[in-house]
């Protein structure tokens with residue numbers, strides 16, 4: 001834009017501002033109500049979208065709780081059809097070497113871990129807490145997102161080869177046993193054996209789980225587990241596919257490999273049991289998006305009603321200013337020059353209302369984030385979260401509504417017949 | 426402004442102009458075949474009884490309205506069939522309007538009112554201010570520039586309106602009963618101002634029902650029932 005055109009625009013804006021002030025003086029109550037309606041609409045849309053965003057983030061965090069990358073959990077099952085002379089209803093359970101077999105045979109599996117499990121008492125001094133103890137491979141921590149807090153570590157290969165008596169505790173279990181003291185480096189007893197605590201899990205949100213939340217469980221090396229609890233069988237195998245796209249392929253390969261070994265029909269789905277977390281992640285993602293869209297639509301509709309209010313005021317203003325429009329036309333105002341003030345005036349009302357609503361919404365959001373609540377509800381619902389995307393969406397919706405609320409009345413203004421509007425008897 | 430004249434030397438050339446208003450079932454024929462030529466530098470008074478079609482004629486001359494039929498050429502350009510933006514441009518550049526009820530914007534100062542036509546023409550702020558101030562000086566309102574219309578007398582408001590009509594240096598000033606809302610003293614002042622403008626070469630078309638005012642014009646056109654009944658030029 002050239003400097004002169006900019007300057008002319010500035011002068012026009014100045015006139016619009018004065019017009020707005022005269023209108024505002026004449027219709028204070030009406031304008032105030034409409035601006036409030038816009039503010040209310042903005043408030044609800046920002047709050048709703050922020051609530052949706054918080055929810056989405058909580059879901060995302062929760063979906064990471066089980067483990068990322070579309071991990072699967074594999075249990076034994078029982079056959080539902082006869083195969084090669086073997087009867088149906090036969091139980092399929094894993095043996096120790098099955099994990100190695102799958103790891104070697106199936107290139108679509110990136111990593112896996114066995115999981116043995118047993119419930120036992122963990123004793124510290126006079127205190128004993130009953131908990132699920134799992135025997136796992138070093139990969140388990142990464143697979144299942146059991147990340148040690150600072151100062152600790154997860155089980156490693158040396159722990160495995162030396163069958164060390166080391167243990168990683170869920171954070172709640174650690175709290176139950178030791179209170180708020182430093183935990184890593186302390187010892188506890190299981191079956192009169194002494195274990196060294198090497199790590200405490202970082203807190204995380206779990207949307208899905210099997211055999212209880214990770215925060216109440218303890219992990220020890222699978223090698224140690226086998227040597228201590230000799231009769232134990234592999235409970236399940238956790239695996240991560242090379243990529244989400246190859247997850248189906250990996251699942252199919254698992255069935256094929258184990259079907260050949262245990263001689264069941266690879267089409268017999270119930271012979272094994274697989275929890276494919278991709279499904280849950282898809283559902284969670286869709287729910288999050290659905291909620292945000294639903295809330296967004298409600299907010300937009302509210303704003304739309306506010307926009308109608310602005311448009312109505314502008315129609316009244318156009319009617320009141322018919323003569324003035326005629327005067328401007330007589331002096332040579334072009335269509336654009338007649339319309340611009342009305343559009344700007346509508347935008348001004350919308351922007352003022354929008355800023356009020358946004359400010360209020362931000363205050364509420366900050367207020368909620370400052371609440372000292374450490375409630376489970378917040379884990380699942382999240383806290384309302386403002387984001388640049390929400391700011392952009394709100395500005396876009398407000399701008400569109402304001403421009404439309406100004407455009408149609410402005411078009412009516414431009415269609416004024418100057419000769420008629422200037423008639424004077 | 427030699428290009429303000431058409432090829433035949435007329436600034437305004439009207440042939441068989443008709444204007445029919447249809448309001449519901451009734452049709453009013455406000456103009457019934459007007460032939461009118463106005464050369465440059467003319468001072469024309471249009472007189473006639475109320476409802477005879479004077480304002481309708483002025484609106485058509487000023488491109489605020491279009492005739493139902495007939496031919497109208499302004500400064501060599503045929504006005505029929507032009508779009509609204511082009512008509513606005515013609516009004517902005519060639520026409521200066523003065524109304525009976527002044528039609529100033531109430532929330533703008535005298536200076537800003539006079540600046541308006543320049544604003545629509547896209548003139549820069551400095552030039553706008555200078556030209557508007559010079560024009561207000563010309564109508565002897567240099568010390569009322571920042572006043573709002575409500576702070577001015579009727580005669581002063583009409584002088585602001587005249588300054589506004591003149592600021593774009595229009596080819597023609599169209600005044601519809603400019604003294605109609607003024608007391609006789611202020612009215613005389615305004616008529617005197619028109620006389621001065623004409624003496625300086627300004628083309629003026631003024632509608633009036635005041636025969637005393639009309640006498641000051643060089644040429645008097647009388648309209649009755651939408652037709653010209655008399656067109657008389659007095660020797661200077």
Ligand SMILES: Nc1ncnc2c1ncn2[C@@H]1O[C@H](COP(=O)(O)OP(=O)(O)O)[C@@H](O)[C@H]1O
Nearest residue numbers: 420446448453455474475476477478479480481
């Ligand atoms: N916009 C209009 N709609 C309908 N009738 C009109 C309109 N403008 C003028 N007229 C009619 O046209 C006739 C001429 O009006 P006008 O030109 O205003 O006369 P004058 O200015 O001489 O008093 C009148 O009968 C008037 O009622």
Ligand SMILES: [Mg+2]
Nearest residue numbers: 479480481601
């Ligand atoms: Mg009239």
